[in-house]
Amino acid sequence: MNVIRTEHYDTMSQSVADYVQEFVKEQEHPVLGLATGSTPVGFYESIRHSKPDWSHVTTFNLDEYVGVSPNHPQSYRTFMERHLFSEIPVKESHIPDGQAQDLTTECDRYEQLIAEKGSIDLQILGLGHNGHIGFNEPGTSFHSRTHIVDLAETTRQANARFFGSIDDVPTQAITMGIQTIMEAKKIILMVSGQGKEHAFNRLMEGKIDEQFPASVLHHHPDVTVYVSEVE
Numbered sequence: 586m587n588v589i590r591t592e593h594y595d596t597m598s599q600s601v602a603d604y605v606q607e608f609v610k611e612q613e614h615p616v617l618g619l620a621t622g623s624t625p626v627g628f629y630e631s632i633r634h635s636k637p638d639w640s641h642v643t644t645f646n647l648d649e650y651v652g653v654s655p656n657h658p659q660s661y662r663t664f665m666e667r668h669l670f671s672e673i674p675v676k677e678s679h680i681p682d683g684q685a686q687d688l689t690t691e692c693d694r695y696e697q698l699i700a701e702k703g704s705i706d707l708q709i710l711g712l713g714h715n716g717h718i719g720f721n722e723p724g725t726s727f728h729s730r731t732h733i734v735d736l737a738e739t740t741r742q743a744n745a746r747f748f749g750s751i752d753d754v755p756t757q758a759i760t761m762g763i764q765t766i767m768e769a770k771k772i773i774l775m776v777s778g779q780g781k782e783h784a785f786n787r788l789m790e791g792k793i794d795e796q797f798p799a800s801v802l803h804h805h806p807d808v809t810v811y812v813s814e815v816e
């Protein structure tokens with residue numbers, strides 16, 4: 586696990602954007618795994634700023650809320666349109682359908698779609714306060730594939746800032762599983778934001794434990810952690 590420390594959030598965002606753009610340029614049919622949340626906002630801004638041609642890029646987002654329509658202001662589809670796709674069109678963008686009639690079938694469909702592309706070449710991740718990656722909460726099996734999760738109360742509280750109130754935050758989500766994430770060829774974990782020091786330090790302790798999902802990344806051969814020290 587490589588760790589790249591940057592002093593400022595903007596530097597971290599630009600460094601990740603530079604890396605991803607180079608990576609995408611070198612590949613004929615790159616498949617990117619994308620994340621939402623506050624952490625990657627600056628990364629998307631840097632990408633938008635340089636207006637790359639991503640017409641050959643396929644993307645898979647990590648997760649989506651259950652019961653939220655794609656055009657809901659807080660859906661992850663809306664997030665991605667706002668922060669990336671409206672200005673940087675891609676060949677195909679995939680996000681789980683949180684409104685699917687049969688959610689289990691939707692999880693299988695999503696896994697199948699990823700498998701059809703071979704695998705994810707480069708996965709971007711953020712880090713939850715409790716160590717979650719995607720929406721894989723503590724206790725999730727390291728062998729999990731795309732599945733439905735009950736969101737931890739602390740995760741709902743952390744995301745309440747985007748909704749009117751905690752009561753409006755969905756209670757469930759569809760997320761790529763930990764095994765799904767681990768099958769990506771390369772992984773970039775971005776760590777930034779208030780109160781993330783504790784989670785970052787726990788990750789750096791190196792103890793691999795299902796109670797701290799991000800710790801699984803120590804088993805992956807190609808992970809780079811970008812951490813910004815000052816907000």
Ligand SMILES: N[C@@H]1[C@@H](O)[C@H](O)[C@@H](COP(=O)(O)O)O[C@@H]1O
Pocket residue numbers: 620621622623624625647648710711712713714718719720740744777778
């Ligand atoms: N599902 C998302 C994760 O993909 C994200 O990485 C994490 C941290 O979010 P933030 O970057 O806003 O701190 O929590 C959210 O709930």
